[in-house]
Amino acid sequence: MIPPDTLAAFRFGYGPSPHAPGPRSAAGLLASLRPRNAAPDDWAARHALLTARQAARKDRREQKDGAEARNTAINRALRNQRLKDHQTRLAETVGAPSGFDQRLRAFWDDHFTIEAQASTLTLLLPHFHSQAIAPHIGGRFRDMLRAASTHPAMLLYLDQTRSFGPNSRAGQRRGRGLNENLAREILELHTLGVDAGYAQRDVREFAELLTGLHWDAEGFRFRPQRAEPGAEELLGQRYGGNGADLSPVLAALDDLAAHPSTARHLAGKLVVHFIGAPAPTDLVEEMAAAYLAADTSLMALYDVMLDDRRAWAPEFAKIRLPYELIAAACRGAGFNATQILDQRPGMIARDLLNPQARMGQIPWKPGGPDGWAEDPETWITPVGLAARLRWAQAFTRRHLGQHDPRAFLAATLGERASPVLRSAVAGAESREAGLALVLASPEFNRR
Amino acid sequence: MTIHRRQVLRSGLALGCSLAATPFMTPVTFAATPGEARLVVIVLRGGMDGLDAVRPLGDPGLKALRPEAARDGPALDGMFALHPTLAPLLPLWQAGEFAVAHAVSTPYRDRRSHFDGQDVLENGGNDAEGTLTPGGDGWLNRAIAHLPGARTETAFAVGHTTLMLLRGHQAVSTWAPDAGLDLSPQTDRLLERIYAQDPLFAEAHAEAEALAALQGGDPISSGKARRAEALARFTAQRLQEETRIAAFSLGGWDTHARQDRTLPRALAELVTAITTLRETLGPDWSKTVVMAVTEFGRTARINGSGGTDHGTGGAALFAGGALAGGRVLTDWPGLRESALFQDRDLMPTRDLRAMAAWVLRDHLALPRSALEGAVFPGLEMGAPVRLIA
Numbered sequence: 001m002i003p004p005d006t007l008a009a010f011r012f013g014y015g016p017s018p019h020a021p022g023p024r025s026a027a028g029l030l031a032s033l034r035p036r037n038a039a040p041d042d043w044a045a046r047h048a049l050l051t052a053r054q055a056a057r058k059d060r061r062e063q064k065d066g067a068e069a070r071n072t073a074i075n076r077a078l079r080n081q082r083l084k085d086h087q088t089r090l091a092e093t094v095g096a097p098s099g100f101d102q103r104l105r106a107f108w109d110d111h112f113t114i115e116a117q118a119s120t121l122t123l124l125l126p127h128f129h130s131q132a133i134a135p136h137i138g139g140r141f142r143d144m145l146r147a148a149s150t151h152p153a154m155l156l157y158l159d160q161t162r163s164f165g166p167n168s169r170a171g172q173r174r175g176r177g178l179n180e181n182l183a184r185e186i187l188e189l190h191t192l193g194v195d196a197g198y199a200q201r202d203v204r205e206f207a208e209l210l211t212g213l214h215w216d217a218e219g220f221r222f223r224p225q226r227a228e229p230g231a232e233e234l235l236g237q238r239y240g241g242n243g244a245d246l247s248p249v250l251a252a253l254d255d256l257a258a259h260p261s262t263a264r265h266l267a268g269k270l271v272v273h274f275i276g277a278p279a280p281t282d283l284v285e286e287m288a289a290a291y292l293a294a295d296t297s298l299m300a301l302y303d304v305m306l307d308d309r310r311a312w313a314p315e316f317a318k319i320r321l322p323y324e325l326i327a328a329a330c331r332g333a334g335f336n337a338t339q340i341l342d343q344r345p346g347m348i349a350r351d352l353l354n355p356q357a358r359m360g361q362i363p364w365k366p367g368g369p370d371g372w373a374e375d376p377e378t379w380i381t382p383v384g385l386a387a388r389l390r391w392a393q394a395f396t397r398r399h400l401g402q403h404d405p406r407a408f409l410a411a412t413l414g415e416r417a418s419p420v421l422r423s424a425v426a427g428a429e430s431r432e433a434g435l436a437l438v439l440a441s442p443e444f445n446r447r
Numbered sequence: 448m449t450i451h452r453r454q455v456l457r458s459g460l461a462l463g464c465s466l467a468a469t470p471f472m473t474p475v476t477f478a479a480t481p482g483e484a485r486l487v488v489i490v491l492r493g494g495m496d497g498l499d500a501v502r503p504l505g506d507p508g509l510k511a512l513r514p515e516a517a518r519d520g521p522a523l524d525g526m527f528a529l530h531p532t533l534a535p536l537l538p539l540w541q542a543g544e545f546a547v548a549h550a551v552s553t554p555y556r557d558r559r560s561h562f563d564g565q566d567v568l569e570n571g572g573n574d575a576e577g578t579l580t581p582g583g584d585g586w587l588n589r590a591i592a593h594l595p596g597a598r599t600e601t602a603f604a605v606g607h608t609t610l611m612l613l614r615g616h617q618a619v620s621t622w623a624p625d626a627g628l629d630l631s632p633q634t635d636r637l638l639e640r641i642y643a644q645d646p647l648f649a650e651a652h653a654e655a656e657a658l659a660a661l662q663g664g665d666p667i668s669s670g671k672a673r674r675a676e677a678l679a680r681f682t683a684q685r686l687q688e689e690t691r692i693a694a695f696s697l698g699g700w701d702t703h704a705r706q707d708r709t710l711p712r713a714l715a716e717l718v719t720a721i722t723t724l725r726e727t728l729g730p731d732w733s734k735t736v737v738m739a740v741t742e743f744g745r746t747a748r749i750n751g752s753g754g755t756d757h758g759t760g761g762a763a764l765f766a767g768g769a770l771a772g773g774r775v776l777t778d779w780p781g782l783r784e785s786a787l788f789q790d791r792d793l794m795p796t797r798d799l800r801a802m803a804a805w806v807l808r809d810h811l812a813l814p815r816s817a818l819e820g821a822v823f824p825g826l827e828m829g830a831p832v833r834l835i836a
Contacts, residue, residue, distance in 0.1 A: 060704065060751075060752050061750065061751040061752055062751055063751055063752065115562075117560075117561075117562050354669065357607065358607050358623075358625075358626070358669065359607075360607060360608050362608065367608075367611070368583065376647055377647070380647050380648060380651045381621060381651055382620070382621070382622065382626075382651050382652075382654040382655035382658055383607060383621045383622050383623055383626050383655070384651070385648065385651040385652055385655055386626040386627065386628055386655045386659070387607065387626060389628060389630065389638075389655075390626070390627070390628075390629065393629065393630075418641075418644060420640055420641055420643075420644060421641050424637040424638075424640055424641050427637065428633075428634065428637060429631065429633045429634065433631065433633070433634045433637075436634070437634070437637060437638065437641065440638060440641075441641055442641065442642065442644065442645040442647075442648045445648075446645075
C-alpha cells in the first residue's frame, strides 16, 4: 500500500522533499493552489536588454569603434539572464511545498508551448511563463487564453507579427497579407483540438480577426491600421464589424474557451499528462461538464480529476520528464530554494541544462508548438536511458556524497520501492553505486 | 556477432506500437544486410554560404558583389574553385568521389528563418512558407518505407535526439558517441535485476548495452561528441555493421560576421567528417554516398561586418566512392544584379530535393513514383543528374 502523500508527491508533484510534508488528499492538493503573490513584472528590464542588443548589432553592422566588445558584453548579459531564468525556475520547483502548482505551471506552459528559437524569445519566454500563465493556473481558462494569445512572445513565435489584414491600410500600403499560424494553433492546440470539426474557412476568418495583435516597447499593443476591416465568422458566430479594436478578438477567445470541444480537449490532456493514456471518456466528460458549468474554471477540472479513484491508482504509467527527474533528485537530496539560487550560473548549465538535453529534453525547445511528448516510449529509449544512467552517476558523485543509500531510498521512494530495488540498493558494492541505482530505478523515473 | 535488440524500435512519432505486441528481446545477427549501398546525410545547420564554399570565380559578377573577398582556392573547372579550407577534398574530386550541386535550394522562400528552413529541409515538403507535410516527419524516414528489406538497424540518427530527417513511422535507431554506460559489472548486474520488472526499461537497457559494446572503449566527453571526427567515426562504425543509412548535424554555418575567420572553422569540420568517414569505412567507402545539405544559402553581397546574412540559393556537397563525381551540377543563373533572387541572393535554379531524390533512386533503387509522391510531395525530379557511378 502506497501512502497517499507519497503517491501525490510523484503523480502531482516533483517528489517528496524533507522540508515540507506534501498534501495527502485531493482537498490538500487543491488548497495548495491558493493564489500567492505574483512574481514582479520585469518586462521593462527585459525589453531594455533587447534594445541594448539591437543597438549593439547595429553598431557592429556599421563597424563602429568598440562594437565587437559591446556585442560580446551584451551576449554575455543575455547568457547570464538565460541561466538565471532557468535557475529561478528550478529554485521555485525545488522549494515548492506541494509540487502541484509547479507541475500545473509546467503543464500550462507546455499547453501554450513557445520555443526559444532566437534570443528575443529566449528573453521573453520567462516573462510569458510568469505573467501570462502562472497567475491563471488556479483561475479561469478564459483569462489564461486571453493572456497567452496576446503576449508578445506568442505573437512572435506563431508569426502573428507578420500578419496583415489584406484589406487593411498597412496591408494595402505594404502589399502584405495574412499569416494563419496563430489562428490555426489557437484552434488546433490551445482550444478546440484538431478533430473538433472546424474548417479551413474558420481558420482564415479567425486569422483575419486576429490581425492587429502586435507589441511594442510597452508590451502588447493593438494596431488598428493592420486590422482587416469588416466582421468575421468563426464557427457560425460573427465578430466585429464596428471599427477596428480588440473587443471582438477577446469575445472570440472567450467563446472558444467556453466551447465544449475545448473543455474536452483540456480535460483529456490533463488526464493523459497526470494519469496516463488513454483518458477514460467518462472522466473526460465529467471534467468537461464541471468546467463548462463553472465558467471555464480550471479548479473545477482539477477537482473532478483528483476526486476520481483512477487518479490514485497505484500504477505509475508515466515517465518523469528529464526536468522533473532532476528537480525530484534535488528535492530528494534535501536542497532548498536558497541553495539552488546560490549555485554559480555555470553549475546550472552543468547540472540541469546539459543533462536535460542529453536525456532528450532540450530546455525550451520541444521541437514544435505541440510541446513535449507524453508517451513513455519517447523518453525511455536506449540513448535516453543511457543519458539518465550517466546523469544518475554524476548527480550522485556531485551532490549525494553524504547520503546513505538506504536512507535516500526511504526518503525519496518510501513505500514505492520494490523489494528487488531495496535488496539491490542494500547489496550495491559502494555507497555511490547504491545511490545511483535509486536514481536510475523505474520507480524513481515513473510517476 | 549476435546481440539482443528490439525488433521494433521507437522513434518520436511511432507512438502506436504497444509493448505487448512487441517481441522485445530478439537476437539478431548484424551480418544480415538489406543491400550494400550506404547513405550518410549531414545537415549543415545555420545556412552554409555556397558562394564562398564553392566559389564561382569565373563569373564576372562575383567581384562586383564581393569586392573584398579572397579569390584563391583550388580550381575545380573553368568556373568554380573550392574554398582553400576544402583543399583536402581535391584528391576526392580528382578521383570522381566529390561533386557539387550549385544554385540549389529547398522550396522554402522569402522568410529566411533557420528553424523553418531546417524543418523544410528535413521534412521534404513543398511549401514556400515552411508549412510541414501532415505528420511532420522526415523525408529520409519516408524513404526507408520504400527500401526493400529495411529493418530497425537500417537507419541511424547520431545524436541525443532523432533528427526530424529520420523521424517518422519507420523505426530508426538513435545513439550518440558520448552516450556510454560507464557501470561496473556488479552495478550493471543489479540494474538488470531492477529493470527485469519493467519491460520498457529492460528493453532500452539491453539495447543500450549492445550499442555501447559495439562502440567500444569509454564514452568520450560531450564536447568532443559534437565534433565531426567523433560523429563520423561512430557513423562509419555503424555503417560497417547492419546500418545502411545514417544522419547527423554539424553546426557553425551562420556566418553573419567575419566570415574569413568563421567559415573556415565550419568547413574544416566538414572536411574532417568526410575524410574520417572515408578512412574508417575502408573498402565500404566505395559503396557510400555522403550528402551535405543546408537550409539555405546566404546573401550574395558581403554585409557591413564582413559576413553574410540569410539567403536562398546555395550549394549541396556530395562525396563517396559510389559517386560519379568530379562535376559541378548547376543551371548557373549568373551573378549579375538582375539575376539575383530579390536583388540579394543567389537565384535557386534547381530544387535541392531533386538532387536528393536522384541519389535515392540511383544509389538505393527507390522508385521514382515514390520519390515524387510520398517521399518528396509535389516534386518533379526532372532530368537525371547521374551522380552515381
